[in-house]
Every structure is written in C-alpha cells, then in structure tokens.
Amino acid sequence: MNDVLVLAEHLNGELKDVTFEMLAHARGVADASGTKVAAVLLGSGVGDLAERLAQQADEVLVRDHDGFAHYNSAVYQPVLADVIRGREPSVVMIGHTAFGVDLAPSLAVALDAPLASDVIDLAVEGSDLVGTRQTYGGKVNERVGFGGAAISLVTVRPAAFAPEEASRGGSVVALDTEVPDEPAFRRFVEYVEAAAGEVDITKSDVVIAIGRGIKEEENMPLITGLAELLGGVVACSRPVVDAGWLPKDRQVGSSGKTVKPKLYVAIGVSGQFQHVAGMKSAETIVAINKDPKAPIFQAAHYGIVGDLMKVVPALTEKITELRA
Amino acid sequence: MNIVVCVKQVPDTAEADVRIASDGSGIEMEGLPLQINESDNYALEEALLIKEDRDGEVTVITLGPDSSEEVLRMCMAKGATEAVRLADPAFDGGDAWATANALAKAIGGMEYDLVLTGCMASDDGMTQVGVTLAEMLGVPHATYVTEMEIGDGAVTVGRELEGGLLEKLEIKLPAVVTIQTGINEPRYASIMGIAKAAKRDIDTKAASDLGLDTAEAGKAGSKTTLLGLDYPPAGEGAEILDGTPAEASTKLADVLKEKGFA
Ligand SMILES: Cc1cc2nc3c(=O)[nH]c(=O)nc-3n(C[C@H](O)[C@H](O)[C@H](O)COP(=O)(O)OP(=O)(O)OC[C@H]3O[C@@H](n4cnc5c(N)ncnc54)[C@H](O)[C@@H]3O)c2cc1C
Ligand SMILES: Nc1ncnc2c1ncn2[C@@H]1O[C@H](COP(=O)(O)O)[C@@H](O)[C@H]1O
Numbered sequence: 182m183n184d185v186l187v188l189a190e191h192l193n194g195e196l197k198d199v200t201f202e203m204l205a206h207a208r209g210v211a212d213a214s215g216t217k218v219a220a221v222l223l224g225s226g227v228g229d230l231a232e233r234l235a236q237q238a239d240e241v242l243v244r245d246h247d248g249f250a251h252y253n254s255a256v257y258q259p260v261l262a263d264v265i266r267g268r269e270p271s272v273v274m275i276g277h278t279a280f281g282v283d284l285a286p287s288l289a290v291a292l293d294a295p296l297a298s299d300v301i302d303l304a305v306e307g308s309d310l311v312g313t314r315q316t317y318g319g320k321v322n323e324r325v326g327f328g329g330a331a332i333s334l335v336t337v338r339p340a341a342f343a344p345e346e347a348s349r350g351g352s353v354v355a356l357d358t359e360v361p362d363e364p365a366f367r368r369f370v371e372y373v374e375a376a377a378g379e380v381d382i383t384k385s386d387v388v389i390a391i392g393r394g395i396k397e398e399e400n401m402p403l404i405t406g407l408a409e410l411l412g413g414v415v416a417c418s419r420p421v422v423d424a425g426w427l428p429k430d431r432q433v434g435s436s437g438k439t440v441k442p443k444l445y446v447a448i449g450v451s452g453q454f455q456h457v458a459g460m461k462s463a464e465t466i467v468a469i470n471k472d473p474k475a476p477i478f479q480a481a482h483y484g485i486v487g488d489l490m491k492v493v494p495a496l497t498e499k500i501t502e503l504r505a
Numbered sequence: 506m507n508i509v510v511c512v513k514q515v516p517d518t519a520e521a522d523v524r525i526a527s528d529g530s531g532i533e534m535e536g537l538p539l540q541i542n543e544s545d546n547y548a549l550e551e552a553l554l555i556k557e558d559r560d561g562e563v564t565v566i567t568l569g570p571d572s573s574e575e576v577l578r579m580c581m582a583k584g585a586t587e588a589v590r591l592a593d594p595a596f597d598g599g600d601a602w603a604t605a606n607a608l609a610k611a612i613g614g615m616e617y618d619l620v621l622t623g624c625m626a627s628d629d630g631m632t633q634v635g636v637t638l639a640e641m642l643g644v645p646h647a648t649y650v651t652e653m654e655i656g657d658g659a660v661t662v663g664r665e666l667e668g669g670l671l672e673k674l675e676i677k678l679p680a681v682v683t684i685q686t687g688i689n690e691p692r693y694a695s696i697m698g699i700a701k702a703a704k705r706d707i708d709t710k711a712a713s714d715l716g717l718d719t720a721e722a723g724k725a726g727s728k729t730t731l732l733g734l735d736y737p738p739a740g741e742g743a744e745i746l747d748g749t750p751a752e753a754s755t756k757l758a759d760v761l762k763e764k765g766f767a
Binding site for chain 2: 315327372443
C-alpha cells in the first residue's frame with residue numbers, strides 16, 4: 182500500500198477537530214500497512230497550521246495561495262486531483278462535513294475512484310481496505326470494499342475517532358501546484374453567522390430536548406412543563422425546527438448548537454450522529470424513547486424505554502411530589 | 506424554467522426494529538412504511554414554488570422498484586408535471602456512483618435549467634448522489650442548501666455549514682442543488698390531485714433506453730462493493746430504568762434528586 186493522505190479542514194484560521202481525528206485514525210491504517218501519513222493543507226496564510234499538522238503527520242503538503250482564502254470546491258477539486266495523481270496515495274481521507282460532502286464526490290468522479298462516505302472505521306484486511314459506515318439512522322453497519330482500486334476516497338464521520346497527542350516533527354513541503362482562478366460558474370459571496378436568539382441554550386445547566394417523537398405541536402406544553410420544573414431550557418432536534426415548532430437557535434447538533442449542560446434529557450430523539458454531535462459531552466444524559474434500539478441509548482447514561490406521552494407526565498408528577 | 510427533481514422512496518425506520526435480510530443484501534422491508542425521502546420532499550416543494558413563480562416543467566425522476574411509483578404519483582398530485590422511473594433488474598445493488606450514472610444518462614437527455622436532489626437519503630445515508638450527478642452532467646453544484654434565490658442565469662444559494670453558519674454562493678445555471686430539510690414548508694397533496702395523478706402515465710426507462718450497458722449499471726457498474734451488514738456492536742449503553750411509566754419515573758426522579766436536579 183501507499184500513503185494515507187488526510188485533507189486538513191480549517192476555517193477562520195483554525196483546524197477542525199475532524200482533521201486531528203482523521204490523522205489519529207490514519208496513523209493506525211498506516212501502521213497496519215507499513216506506510217506513512219501525509220496531510221494536505223490548502224489555504225491562504227496557513228504556515229502555522231502546517232506546523233501544527235506536522236506534529237501529527239509524517240509529511241505536510243502545503244499549498245499556500247490567495248485562491249484558497251475561502252473554501253470553494255470548484256477550486257479545491259482540480260488542485261487536489263493534481264496532488265493526488267502525483268502522490269498516488271492508497272486512500273484519501275476527507276471529513277464528512279459540509280465542506281467534505283461538497284468536495285469528495287466531485288473529486289471521486291475526477292479521479293474515477295471509489296468513495297465510501299461517512300465511514301466510522303477504516304481497516305486494513307490483508308492487502309485490502311475495508312470501510313464501515315452506518316445506514317438506517319445508525320441501526321445497521323455496512324462493510325464496504327473498494328474493488329482493489331489504486332486510489333480510494335473516504336469521508337470520515339466527525340467524532341468517530343479520538344484525536345491523539347503526538348509530536349512527530351513531520352516535514353513541511355511547499356507545493357507549487359497551479360491554482361486556478363475562482364471560476365465564474367461558482368462564486369463565493371459571503372459567510373453569514375446565525376442570528377442570536379432570545380434564549381441561549383448553551384448557557385443553561387439543564388437542557389430538555391424534544392425530538393420528532395413529540396408528534397404534534399400541541400404536545401409541546403408537556404415538555405415545557407418539565408423544563409420549567411427542572412429549571413431548564415427546551416431544546417430540540419432538527420425536525421422540530423423544520424416543522425416550525427421551535428426556533429433554529431434551539432436546535433442541538435452538528436448544524437445547530439453544541440451544548441455541555443450538567444443534565445441533558447433527550448425525549449423522543451432517535452440519536453442520529455448529527456444530533457449526538459451537539460450533546461455528547463453533557464455530564465448526565467437521560468433518554469426517553471419507545472424504541473429500545475434507538476441509538477440515543479448508546480449516548481445516554483440513563484434510559485427509560487416507553488411512550489413519552491405517559492412517561493413525561495409521570496416524571497413531572499414524581500418530581501413535583503419530591504418537591505412538596 | 507425546467508426543473509428535474511430526484512426523489513427516492515425509503516422505508517421509515519425511526520421506530521422500527523430493523524432486521525438484516527437473510528441473504529445479507531439489505532434489510533427486511535416487510536411491514537416497513539414507505540415514504541418519500543425527507544429532504545427530497547423539501548426539494549420537490551422548492552421546485553414547485555419556482556414553477557409557480559416562473560412557469561416551466563417539474564419532472565420527478567427515481568431509480569427504484571415498482572413501489573416507488575407511489576412516490577412519483579404523490580409528487581404529481583402536488584404539482585409535478587412529468588414522472589420518470591428508471592426500472593431494470595440491471596440497476597439492482599448499485600452504489601451512489603451507479604445510481605448517479607443512471608440518473609445522469611436520463612437527465613442528460615432532458616432540457617433542464619436546474620436539478621434538485623435531497624442532500625441525503627435517510628436509508629443509506631450516502632450524501633453523494635447529488636454531487637456525483639453534477640460532476641457526471643458537467644454542471645456546477647451546491648450542497649446542503651437552505652436558502653435559494655433564482656437570478657438571471659444563476660442562482661444564489663445559502664449552504665448550511667456546521668454550527669448554523671451560512672455560506673452564500675452564486676452558481677451558474679444549469680446546476681445541481683442538493684436541498685437540506687427546513688428550506689420551506691412542504692405542501693400536502695389535495696384529494697383531487699391524488700385522484701388525477703392516479704391516472705397519469707409514468708415514463709419507465711430501462712438501462713438500454715439510456716444507452717447504458719448492463720456492465721455499467723447496478724452492482725456491476727459500482728465502484729464500491731458491499732461486503733456485509735451487521736448490527737452495530739452493543740456498547741455499554743444506558744442504564745435502563747425499567748417498570749411501568751410510574752415506576753421508571755420514580756427511579757429517574759430519585760436519580761435526579763441524588764444528583765441535585767430535582
Ligand atoms: C447535514 C445534516 C445536518 C444535520 N444536523 C442536525 C442537527 O444539528 N441536529 C439534529 O437533531 N439533527 C440534524 N440532522 C438530522 C438528523 O440526521 C436526524 O434526521 C434527526 O436528528 C432526527 O431527529 P429525531 O431524532 O427527532 O427524529 P427521528 O429520527 O424521526 O426519531 C424520532 C424518535 O422518537 C421516538 N418516538 C416516537 N414516538 C415516541 C413516543 N410516543 N414516545 C417516545 N419516543 C417516541 C422514536 O422511537 C424515534 O427514536 C442533520 C442532518 C443532516 C443531513
Ligand atoms: N435511487 C434514487 N433515485 C432518485 N434519486 C436518488 C436515488 N438515490 C439518491 N437519490 C437522490 O440523491 C439524494 C442523495 O442521496 P444519497 O447520496 O444516496 O444520500 C437523495 O436525497 C435523492 O434526491
């Protein structure tokens with residue numbers, strides 16, 4: 182096998198966690214196949230990020246250029262395709278992020294290479310690579326092969342791997358790959374920050390989150406009542422925001438807020454990774470769900486398997502009694 | 506303005522006890538409710554809103570089994586003008602690449618200004634077909650779109666990044682845009698719409714109609730191979746507080762009290 186190449190993702194001068202998680206897992210793959218880990222960094226004024234990456238990678242390939250001032254897959258793709266063709270890594274790891282999903286499939290077509298997306302594991306079996314990914318909202322794991330391709334691509338689920346501390350002192354190599362101008366067919370306009378809402382759910386010690394299991398908007402007072410009793414705020418999963426039952430600033434998860442309260446109660450939330458990403462660091466996590474196989478029970482410390490329409494009123498009553 | 510919307514029929518597994526089929530090729534579908542993939546429903550709505558604003562055709566297309574015609578009819582009941590189903594045993598077992606390839610062959614032969622897809626199919630969760638399709642069609646793309654405004658020969662979109670940050674982009678038409686949930690409020694079909702759609706024809710196309718060799722379709726035309734399915738290993742998991750709702754709630758209230766929350 183050849184090298185494992187990790188695409189460094191960064192925004193506003195900071196490397197994303199997924200970059201370090203990929204580098205840690207890439208190390209395992211490289212060790213198992215007797216190869217090296219190389220990171221590729223495209224950016225503008227990113228010298229210090231390159232140094233940081235060199236602690237984790239054997240080699241850091243850097244293309245520092247104005248054209249990378251902000252992310253545009255239409256600029257990244259041809260440059261990366263060039264770098265990859267030149268280096269012929271066995272596998273390229275890209276984060277399964279808004280950035281990665283915009284880029285990786287287009288890169289796969291350009292390179293005529295297989296792509297396994299959202300992998301939670303990448304293993305070396307004999308001379309083959311095998312990816313593991315989840316389907317059906319985390320209820321089934323799928324093992325995927327790459328048909329013996331010379332170069333394979335994967336996008337890696339954020340937080341699937343732990344980062345590792347290292348100080349390898351890898352080398353930093355400046356690339357001179359040609360960077361095309363931003364094409365007229367896809368122009369970056371601006372970044373817009375999410376507007377601040379009335380309530381900042383990241384500031385509360387107690388967060389009571391509701392998911393699609395609530396079924397009807399008219400059931401919401403059940404949750405509001407419990408939250409008031411516990412002195413907490415009401416938060417939610419994405420479908421509750423999509424339905425217009427709570428504002429966007431109440432959404433917990435990868436495309437919403439990240440919360441670290443002392444207590445997080447997930448009610449009628451299945452626990453798909455995009456949600457769990459935003460609450461897994463809470464001190465105590467309680468899940469109430471009628472499906473015993475719901476992935477949320479893997480993230481929770483305490484669980485009740487039952488109908489929230491019965492459990493929540495019973496719980497509200499018990500807590501009221503305790504208070505009396 | 507002619508718009509093509511890619512839609513997929515998926516089983517609703519949120520509350521289901523999902524079982525792997527004995528032949529290991531997929532899951533037991535029996536008893537699972539089938540529905541349009543969630544983000545595809547938002548993509549359809551976006552297309553219908555544009556059509557109401559500026560006229561044109563909205564063609565819905567799927568690659569799927571006989572049952573997926575239900576989804577196409579529901580789309581027509583809401584206002585889609587044409588429906589195409591790619592149907593051929595040769596398409597079976599295809600990965601995102603093979604699916605996108607078949608869709609590209611079919612859509613490449615149509616007159617379109619915009620192709621909308623959902624951002625992710627909830628069954629296989631690939632998050633690939635839209636961008637792969639764009640690349641195969643040779644047109645620009647934007648993913649995870651939660652805001653869209655049609656301009657002159659171009660579309661300005663808002664892409665939802667992590668943490669709710671929005672990235673605004675302008676892309677030239679024709680283009681492929683993958684739609685994220687929440688961009689609009691999908692309508693319901695009217696009874697009359699449903700009755701009318703039941704009588705409509707669905708244009709069915711086999712691999713040969715698309716000029717696709719069977720070696721380029723389905724499993725044979727895939728870049729990745731499915732090696733097997735498993736249940737996720739049972740981790741440590743939560744401590745389950747059991748009993749009736751009242752009993753379980755008493756246990757939980759005690760835990761919360763002990764930790765100082767109740
Ligand atoms: C790019 C991207 C970003 C995303 N970002 C986010 C994000 O930031 N946050 C987020 O939450 N999601 C996000 N999602 C969506 C995510 O993939 C899931 O679709 C979503 O988290 C599911 O929400 P849910 O658990 O409420 O609904 P479902 O998955 O539908 O689960 C509902 C749950 O309720 C249970 N239930 C039903 N009835 C009852 C009852 N009576 N009593 C008890 N339990 C019941 C069911 O068993 C089920 O487990 C994102 C998706 C994408 C593609
Ligand atoms: N079999 C299919 N037929 C039509 N459209 C599809 C099919 N599979 C995927 N798509 C489209 O591509 C999007 C992303 O799917 P995926 O890449 O499988 O997660 C979906 O939301 C659909 O819009």
